Amino acid sequence: MxxxxxxxxxxxxxxxxxxxxxxxxxxxxxxxxxxxxxxxxxxxxxxxxxxxxxxxxxxxxxxxxxxxxxxxxxxxxxxxxxxxxxxxxxxxxxVAAPLRTATEPARQTGRDPVLRDEESLLSRPGLDAFDRLRDLPAHIDLTPGVPDLAAFPRAAWMRAERAVLSDLRSADFGYGDPAGTAALRRAVAAWLAQYRGIAADPDDLIIVAGVAQAIGLVAQVLSQHDTHEIAVEDPGSLGSRQHLQNWGLRTLPIPVDDRGLRVDVLRDSGAEVVMATPAHHFPTGVVLDGERRRELIHWAKDGGLILEDDYDAEHRYDRPPVPALRAMLPDQVIYAGSISKLLAPALRIGWMLAPTRYKEELIARKRLADLGNAGLPQLTLAHLMESGELERQLRFLRRRHRTRRDAMVTAIRNHLPTATIHGAAAGLHLTITFADDTDDAALAAAALDRGVKCHPLSWHCQLPHAPGLVLGYAARTPTDITAAIAQLGTVRQEVSGRRPAPGAC
Structure with a gap:
């Protein structure tokens, strides 16, 4: 009206x-x-x-x-x-400015926008790549791995925190168990049993500052056991690879196809440890199929060790749940998960389950790292889990994310019709690939110049791979997503045909 x-x-x-x-x-x-x-x-x-x-x-x-x-x-x-x-x-x-249209002039820098520092960052990411990209301005941020931070349940969190504080003893404000509070370990054990099919004793859980810290702790323990190489999925998370390399581990790339990790290549590589995302591969979204799962389990039973990153398994829309490998092979799997993709990365709360032979070493490393996570946020999260608030939040987010996912898929079909969509059935992001020789780093840099931020797929590759983009949708409205993909369609026409650097994805 x-x-x-x-x-x-x-x-x-x-x-x-x-x-x-x-x-x-x-x-x-x-x-x-x-x-x-x-x-x-x-x-x-x-x-x-x-x-x-x-x-x-x-x-x-x-x-x-x-x-x-x-x-x-x-x-x-x-x-x-x-x-x-x-x-x-x-x-x-x-909260957001409209995108500059293709007919508006790019920022004046004295050279083509795709040749500026942004392209250097996106084509040759260093250790500070994520921080630098986060700091660059964009009208619409499609960075993958970011949940809808505007949906954080502030009122429920404050109620839970008040309830915890009202019952907290003075002694509870002191130093706690470096493995985590008993309350959160009980709550996480119940959550894993319900949502991931994992039967875990709360005493076996270690609370960590996100999966990133779990990876670092595992890398340190492996080094102590004279393991200096770990196999990783390729494509696979650049961030995870950086954390492993930071502790001196070489990352051996194992290709991933439309059935998941190539276990035959893993076996031939001679690697003794592999890091994998079997329930929802990052970044392609593929699920490790039944035959490959059996092959990977046999590989582990023959003496291999699996570091399972279960980073966003709760977010699924069009497929049944996939059980965690840890549920089937507890003695050969170090399992890691977190609350970062469900509530907020700022909470820095995650968990890990390790075979008994590694547990005490991991706790010792955690103690030396930070004496344990902050107690009050742990107790508040435990209250959210036990009260059912976190389950209600998950149901709410699934509905919202499905709508946003659908908007992105529709927009890609309309504005990038030749792109192939991967991983749309679950998660907080999807990946698109191109059949031609598009330079995805140049494409991502040109998109950033027009106000759209995303990851080039080549960021997450060590081996040659089809070019593409990794696009997060959880944190943006359908209107934003449609506008961003339309802009990507326009920009792609400008950079298509540029060949990536030798050895790029």
Whole structure:
């Protein structure tokens, strides 16, 4: 409904100091359209930057001498576009700016945008690659592995924290067990039994600061046992590879195809340890099929050790659950998971289960690393798990993520019709690949120049592989996702045909 009849609005001709808005400029019957356009333009040009707070609807309506309903309708339109959002006591703030169109000039740098520092970062990622990419501005961030942080259950977390604090003894504020609080280990054991089919004794769990720390602890213990090489999936997580290499382990690439890890190549490699994501491979999303799972289990029974990264197995939409390898082979699998993809990475809470022969060494390494995770967040998370709040959050997120996943798949089919989609049935991201010689690092750099941030697939490869992009959808609205993919379609036309550097993915 357009509440913009000037005769009924009783607007004045005084205007407002805010953006020097003058309602007398609006065409008859088009007041809401005019105000929406003015605010959208101000956001696009930076006069209202991301984080800027808009006046309350009543205040702006009074200043302009117009109906409050006109301002409310305008704010609602911009909210649906994903450009503003209500943030409680902060009021209504700008959260995203519209993408620059392909006809608008790129930033003036004196050289082609795909040849700037962004392309160097995206084609040759160093140890600081994730930090540098995170710091680069983008209108729409499709970075994979990021959950919907706006959906964090703040009210439920605060209730749980208050409940924990009300019962906490003074002694509980002291140093605790480096393996984690008993309450969280019990809660995680129950969660793993329900969602991952793992029967675990709470005493066998080790609470860690995310899967990243688990990888580091395992790498240290392996080095102590004279293991200096670990097989990894290829493509496979650049971040995980960096953590392993940081502790001196060589990462031996084992190819992944549409059935998962090539166990025959793993066996021929002579590697004694492999890190894998069998339930939802990162980044392609493939599930290790039944025959390959059996092959991997036989390999482990012959003396191999598996580091299982179960990073987002709860997020599935169009396929049945896949049991964790740890559930079938506890003596040969070190299992790691976390809350980062379900609640927020900032909590830095994860867990690991290790064969008995490694448990005490891992706890000792954890003790030396940080004396154990902070106790209060552990107890708060345990309360969320035991109260059923985390289960309700998962059901809510699955519905939201499915809608966003569907929007991305539709947009890819419309704007990148020749791309092949991988891994859409589960997770927080999907991967697309191209059959031609597109330089995916150049494509990602050019997309960033137009305001869209994502990962080139080559970031996550050691072996030659088809070029592509890794696209996260969990943290963006369907409107944002559609706009971003449309922009990627335009940019792809500009960089298609550029060949990646020798040895690139």
């Amino acid at each position: 357009n509440r913009s009849n000037p005769a009924r609005s009783g607007r004045s001709n005084g205007g407002a100091d805010f953006l020097q808005l003058d309602p007398s400029e609006a065409p008859a019957g088009g007041l809401a359209d005019w105000l929406t356009d003015r605010l959208r333009t101000a956001i696009s040009t930076g006069h209202l930057p991301v984080g800027a707070r808009l006046p309350a609807t009543r205040t702006l309506a009074t200043d302009l001498g117009i109906s409050r309903g006109v301002v409310t309708e305008t704010y609602q339109r911009l909210t649906e576009d994903g450009q503003i959002a209500g943030q409680g006591r902060r009021g209504t703030v700008v």
